[in-house]
Amino acid sequence: MDFWSGSYLLHYLSARLCWFIAERYGPDAVITPSLWGQEIIDAWILKKFPEFECYFREIDRLDNCHGDAQGSTPITRFNDHVPTSLSTAGFPNVITALVPREEAKAFAEKITQEMRKIWKEVGTKVRDHIRERCVQTLNDRGSEIWEKIAPTMGTTEGSHINYEREFEKWKHQSNWEWNKLWEAQLDHTWESYWTLVPLGDPDKPLQAKTKDPDYKSWKESQQTLAQSRVELPTNPEEKAYGNLNVDTWWGSLQARLGQSIQAIKNTRTWQIPVAPGERSTLSGMYSAVHPNLLYRDRFREGAGLPAGSLRMFWKLMAEVYPGLFNGSEMLNAVELTKRMAWKYGGIANSLGVAEEEDDLENLIRFPNLSSIAAARFAHDAPEKVKQYWHVLEKQIRQVLPEYRDRFGSLTRRPFQVPKTDEQMIPDPQPLSQRTRGEAPYNGVMFSSRWLVDDLGLQDPEDIALLREAVDQAHRQVGLTGGSPSDWWVIVLADGDNMGKYVSGSRLHPYETYLPEDVADQLKKNGLEWQELLQNVKKRMGPATHVGLNRALLDFSNRLVPYLTEKRFCGRVVYSGGDDVMALLPLEDLPEYLLFLRAAWCGNWCGKRDPKDEFRFEGGFWHPQPGKDLSGLPNRPLFTMGEGATMSIGVVIANKGIPLPTVLENLWEAEKHRAKKIPGKDGLCFRVIYQSGNTLEALMKGKLLEQWWDWLKQGPELDLGPVLYRLAEELPLRCVISANNKLFKLATTTILARLDRAEKLEPVRELLVNWINAWESWAFEFQGKSEALGTTPRDLGNLLRFSAFWIDKKKQRDDWIKKPQEIEAK
Incomplete structure (x- = not known):
C-alpha cells in the first residue's frame, strides 16, 4: 500500500496502520517497515499498555548508553526536549504485509478505509477546535479584537460596518457554514492504492523436495508466478539443497509487487476539488477556508465572499492562536490540519504526550528558516549574537516602543537547532524556570523581513523604522555586506537502485555472509557446495528483507538525525528509509554531504572519522568507547554497505525566495537532474538568487571527497x-x-x-x-x-x-x- 503525503502526519498514519495490521496478524505480518525500535510505535504501545513502561525503560537502559537519561522512554525524551524521531516524519510511505489469502482483498480495503478514518478524525478535531475557540474568544474579548483589526482592514467609507456585522455573526456557532468545504478538501487529501501478489502458487505447497516426482511442475509454477528474469533455482542450489521453498523467489515476488503498484499509480485518476475564492497563500492549492464559504450547490463557486472578509478572518486567527498564525497567511483545510494536528488534532494526546493548553513555546519544535540560516554563525559566535540582540533591542525601544514586548517574545526563545542552542546556553533550564537574562535567542532577529511579518507591522513608516533598526544593528556589530539570515540550504537525498536491493540483485555470493570457518566447513561437503558458496548470490528472503529494513532504520532513525542535529547545525525534516530531507546553514553543506553519503554506504572515504566518534568496519559504524553520542545505541549501527550510492538535490535559497519555489526546484534537482547523471550517484546544486536567477552545478558523487579536500x-x-x-x-x-x-x-x-x-x-x-x-x-x-x-x-x-x-x-x-x-x- 502506498500513500501520497507531504507532511509529518504520514509518520503518524502509517504507524497507526502498522499497529492495526500487527494487532490482527501479529508483528511478523508487517515486513516493512519493521516495528521494532520505532519511537512512534513504542509511544503508541505505551499509551495503550502503560504497564509496559518498565520494559521500555529497561530496553533503553541496555541499548542506549549515549547521552540520554538512563531508562528513558520516547515520551520522557520528547518532554525533555531531547530531539527524537517522535516529532519528525520517519516512516516510509509504503507498507508491505503478509496476510491470509482469503482475507487479503477485504483487509486491503479495510486498512485503506482505516487510514481515511484516522485522517478525517484528526481534521475534524482541528476544525471543531478552531470554531469553538474563535466563538469563545469573540464572546470574551470581541470588542478588543475588533478595535485592533478594524484599522488594518483598509476599508472604504461605510464598508467597515458590513465587516463589523459579519465579525459579530462569528460569535454564534450556527453562523459557521464551512463544513462542506472542510469535507471536500479532507476527502481529497490522501491518494491510496494497494496491490496483492500471492506468496507462491496458491495451488501448490509452499515448499517441495527436489526429488519429489512433481518437483519440476512445482518449480515451473513458482517461476511463472514470480516472473523472474533469471531461471531459479540455480543448479548448485538444486544439488546442494534437499528441499526448496518459495523464499527462493522472494526477491522476484517483491519486484513484481513493486511493478504492480507502479502500474496502478501510472493509470490512476485523481479528482481535485473545486477551489472557489482565494486560494491558499502557502501552496496556491485549494480554497483558503472561511466560516461563510459555502461549498454546495450554486455557492460552490464562492459567490458573494469579499476578499476583505477573508483577510479579516485570518487576522482573527492570529489573535485566537498567537504564534501559529501571523494574520497575513491564509491556509486551506489540509494545511490547517497539518499545522495544528499535533496539539489540537489529538496526535500528541494519543501518544501520551501531555501538552499545556497555551504553552506555545512547548509546541514550537522546529526552527524558522532565518534561524536555520544563522545557526552555524550563532554557534561559532554566541557572544556576537547576544551583543547584536542588545543593540537591536535598544533600537526597538527607541523607535518602536509599543512593539518591544512582542519583539522580546519573538527573539528570546530557542533557535530550535540543537547544536546551536547547546552552544548558546550550555545547560539550558526548562523555559518556565528561566529568568529573562537566561532566555535563549532566536535567529528571526537577523531578518527585517521576518520581523515585519511576525510583528504584524502594517504602517509603512513603522516598517521603514524597523528595517533601519535592523540595518543599524548589523553595522554596529560588524555584520557588513549582508546578514547571517541571507542564505539557507535544503537537502533532498534518495538511495539509488533500491529496487535492486529489495529484489536481491545487489547481494553478494553466499560465502560473503558466512564466517570463514563456517564457509570452509561447508565446502568440505562437495563441489556443489563450493560452487554454491562462491558463485551463487545470496537470496533475498523474508529474513534478509527484515535485515535490509533494519539497515534503513539505523540510517534514517539513528545516523541521519545524529549527524544533522548533533554534528552539524541542521534539522531533519523527514528521514524514512532511503529518503532524507534536511535543513542546514550554508557553512555546513559540503562536509555534511560527505558524512551523509558515508552513513549510507558505511565508510568515511576509507579514512578515520575526523571527529573520532566512530570506527568504520565491515559496513558498520561502531561508536567509539567513552564518546558522548546522545541518542545513539551502544552497538554497531547498520549501513547499506560498500557500493551503495545516493543521489542528492541541494537548493541554496536566498531568504526572499518563496518556499513553494524552493521546493519545486528541490524536487527537480533531485529527481530529474542528480538521478540522471550517468550511473546515478549524482549531486545537483542549485543557487536561487533574490532576483530569481539560478545557478546549477552537477557533480558525480565519487568526486565529492577530492572536492572537499581543497574547498x-x-x-x-x-x-x-x-x-x-x-x-x-x-x-x-x-x-x-x-x-x-x-x-x-x-x-x-x-x-x-x-x-x-x-x-x-x-x-x-x-x-x-x-x-x-x-x-x-x-x-x-x-x-x-x-x-x-x-x-x-x-x-x-x-x-x-x-x-x-x-x-x-x-x-x-x-x-x-x-x-x-x-x-x-
Missing part, C-alpha cells in the same frame, strides 16, 4: 576570484580528451601566472588533481548528448558554485573575526 581551504586563501577566472577560461580553452589532460595543464598554467601564486601553493595540487579527475570521469561519456554534467560548461558551473560557497563562507568567517564597532550596552 575547505578556499575561504582562508580567498580562492573565489581564482575559481571564477577558471570557470570562464577553462571551457573556452580546453576540450575533453583521453590522454592530453588539457584541463589539468591549463589550470596549472593559469595558477602559475597569478600574482599570488605562492599563496595558493597549499591548494594548487589538490585543485589540479580534482579537475583532472573530473575530466577522466567526463571522458567516459563523450558523444552521449544525454550525459548530464560531462561538458566543459558543466565544469565551469561547478567552479562558479564552489566560488559562491567560498565567498559566503569567507564573509561569515570575517564577521566572526571582525571586532565590533561599538560595545553593546
Whole structure:
C-alpha cells in the first residue's frame, strides 16, 4: 500500500496502520517497515499498555548508553526536549504485509478505509477546535479584537460596518457554514492504492523436495508466478539443497509487487476539488477556508465572499492562536490540519504526550528558516549574537516602543537547532524556570523581513523604522555586506537502485555472509557446495528483507538525525528509509554531504572519522568507547554497505525566495537532474538568487571527497576570484580528451601566472588533481548528448558554485573575526 503525503502526519498514519495490521496478524505480518525500535510505535504501545513502561525503560537502559537519561522512554525524551524521531516524519510511505489469502482483498480495503478514518478524525478535531475557540474568544474579548483589526482592514467609507456585522455573526456557532468545504478538501487529501501478489502458487505447497516426482511442475509454477528474469533455482542450489521453498523467489515476488503498484499509480485518476475564492497563500492549492464559504450547490463557486472578509478572518486567527498564525497567511483545510494536528488534532494526546493548553513555546519544535540560516554563525559566535540582540533591542525601544514586548517574545526563545542552542546556553533550564537574562535567542532577529511579518507591522513608516533598526544593528556589530539570515540550504537525498536491493540483485555470493570457518566447513561437503558458496548470490528472503529494513532504520532513525542535529547545525525534516530531507546553514553543506553519503554506504572515504566518534568496519559504524553520542545505541549501527550510492538535490535559497519555489526546484534537482547523471550517484546544486536567477552545478558523487579536500581551504586563501577566472577560461580553452589532460595543464598554467601564486601553493595540487579527475570521469561519456554534467560548461558551473560557497563562507568567517564597532550596552 502506498500513500501520497507531504507532511509529518504520514509518520503518524502509517504507524497507526502498522499497529492495526500487527494487532490482527501479529508483528511478523508487517515486513516493512519493521516495528521494532520505532519511537512512534513504542509511544503508541505505551499509551495503550502503560504497564509496559518498565520494559521500555529497561530496553533503553541496555541499548542506549549515549547521552540520554538512563531508562528513558520516547515520551520522557520528547518532554525533555531531547530531539527524537517522535516529532519528525520517519516512516516510509509504503507498507508491505503478509496476510491470509482469503482475507487479503477485504483487509486491503479495510486498512485503506482505516487510514481515511484516522485522517478525517484528526481534521475534524482541528476544525471543531478552531470554531469553538474563535466563538469563545469573540464572546470574551470581541470588542478588543475588533478595535485592533478594524484599522488594518483598509476599508472604504461605510464598508467597515458590513465587516463589523459579519465579525459579530462569528460569535454564534450556527453562523459557521464551512463544513462542506472542510469535507471536500479532507476527502481529497490522501491518494491510496494497494496491490496483492500471492506468496507462491496458491495451488501448490509452499515448499517441495527436489526429488519429489512433481518437483519440476512445482518449480515451473513458482517461476511463472514470480516472473523472474533469471531461471531459479540455480543448479548448485538444486544439488546442494534437499528441499526448496518459495523464499527462493522472494526477491522476484517483491519486484513484481513493486511493478504492480507502479502500474496502478501510472493509470490512476485523481479528482481535485473545486477551489472557489482565494486560494491558499502557502501552496496556491485549494480554497483558503472561511466560516461563510459555502461549498454546495450554486455557492460552490464562492459567490458573494469579499476578499476583505477573508483577510479579516485570518487576522482573527492570529489573535485566537498567537504564534501559529501571523494574520497575513491564509491556509486551506489540509494545511490547517497539518499545522495544528499535533496539539489540537489529538496526535500528541494519543501518544501520551501531555501538552499545556497555551504553552506555545512547548509546541514550537522546529526552527524558522532565518534561524536555520544563522545557526552555524550563532554557534561559532554566541557572544556576537547576544551583543547584536542588545543593540537591536535598544533600537526597538527607541523607535518602536509599543512593539518591544512582542519583539522580546519573538527573539528570546530557542533557535530550535540543537547544536546551536547547546552552544548558546550550555545547560539550558526548562523555559518556565528561566529568568529573562537566561532566555535563549532566536535567529528571526537577523531578518527585517521576518520581523515585519511576525510583528504584524502594517504602517509603512513603522516598517521603514524597523528595517533601519535592523540595518543599524548589523553595522554596529560588524555584520557588513549582508546578514547571517541571507542564505539557507535544503537537502533532498534518495538511495539509488533500491529496487535492486529489495529484489536481491545487489547481494553478494553466499560465502560473503558466512564466517570463514563456517564457509570452509561447508565446502568440505562437495563441489556443489563450493560452487554454491562462491558463485551463487545470496537470496533475498523474508529474513534478509527484515535485515535490509533494519539497515534503513539505523540510517534514517539513528545516523541521519545524529549527524544533522548533533554534528552539524541542521534539522531533519523527514528521514524514512532511503529518503532524507534536511535543513542546514550554508557553512555546513559540503562536509555534511560527505558524512551523509558515508552513513549510507558505511565508510568515511576509507579514512578515520575526523571527529573520532566512530570506527568504520565491515559496513558498520561502531561508536567509539567513552564518546558522548546522545541518542545513539551502544552497538554497531547498520549501513547499506560498500557500493551503495545516493543521489542528492541541494537548493541554496536566498531568504526572499518563496518556499513553494524552493521546493519545486528541490524536487527537480533531485529527481530529474542528480538521478540522471550517468550511473546515478549524482549531486545537483542549485543557487536561487533574490532576483530569481539560478545557478546549477552537477557533480558525480565519487568526486565529492577530492572536492572537499581543497574547498575547505578556499575561504582562508580567498580562492573565489581564482575559481571564477577558471570557470570562464577553462571551457573556452580546453576540450575533453583521453590522454592530453588539457584541463589539468591549463589550470596549472593559469595558477602559475597569478600574482599570488605562492599563496595558493597549499591548494594548487589538490585543485589540479580534482579537475583532472573530473575530466577522466567526463571522458567516459563523450558523444552521449544525454550525459548530464560531462561538458566543459558543466565544469565551469561547478567552479562558479564552489566560488559562491567560498565567498559566503569567507564573509561569515570575517564577521566572526571582525571586532565590533561599538560595545553593546
